[in-house]
Amino acid sequence: MRYLISLSLLSCLLFSSDARFELGKKIYEATCISCHGVDGTAKTDIKLIVKPRALSKTILTQEQSYQTIKKGTHYWGASADMMPSFESIYEEKELRSVAYYISKAFNIDVEKKINKLYSQSEVIPEAKKLKMLKRGKKIYKRNCSWCHGLKAKGDGEASRNPELSIFPYDLTKTMLNEKQMFLYTKYGGQYWGTHKDDMPSWSKKYDDFTIKSVVKYIEENFRSQDNK
Structure with missing residues (x-):
């Protein structure tokens, strides 16, 4: 199991930044944009129903965003948020690419x-x-x-x-x-x-x-x- 996890992380690290960004953007536009918006501000019609987060203001780091995308918000303590788990839909490299894209496109200086x-x-x-x-x-x-x-x-x-x-x-x-x-x-x-x-x-x-x-x-x- 540790060997498989190590290989998965290694493949993500070897994946170029540009390729990771483009893959993350592609998945974001296909899956996330309807809730969180083209610019991550969540100014979409669906906010009247499910109240998605503005990713341009998030307090989450890139790693935390990845964990949220992977497991969903209920896993991390939410009782009402509509953010589901995507680990059964996307592969590890894809999940990390989406988190990378969100971090670089919308909230690059969050840790600062x-x-x-x-x-x-x-x-x-x-x-x-x-x-x-x-x-x-x-x-x-x-x-x-x-x-x-x-x-x-x-x-x-x-x-x-x-x-x-x-x-x-x-x-x-x-x-x-x-x-x-x-x-x-x-x-x-x-x-x-x-x-x-x-x-x-x-x-x-x-x-x-x-x-x-x-x-x-x-x-x-x-x-x-x-x-x-």
């Missing part, structure tokens, strides 16, 4: 953007780090659990209210790292390409220390080791 925004956030001194888990637990239970649930499974009270139509993520399955989770929480889902307002920006209510504390609490208590 993430690092820049994070570098502008508060640096937590060692003395305050000892207080983070206690602070994070308090705020998570006060605010986050209403949607995400006490165990971060996405089954909070709000998710059971049909009038709200809220579909929170199961945070135990999220692929986002701590830095990404902090920025997603701070700036909100729409800043990062969602067309729903389920996940608001918390920057006006809480400072960086508090938001980082919540993320640390989630990381320490709920995240699956497989997704870290």
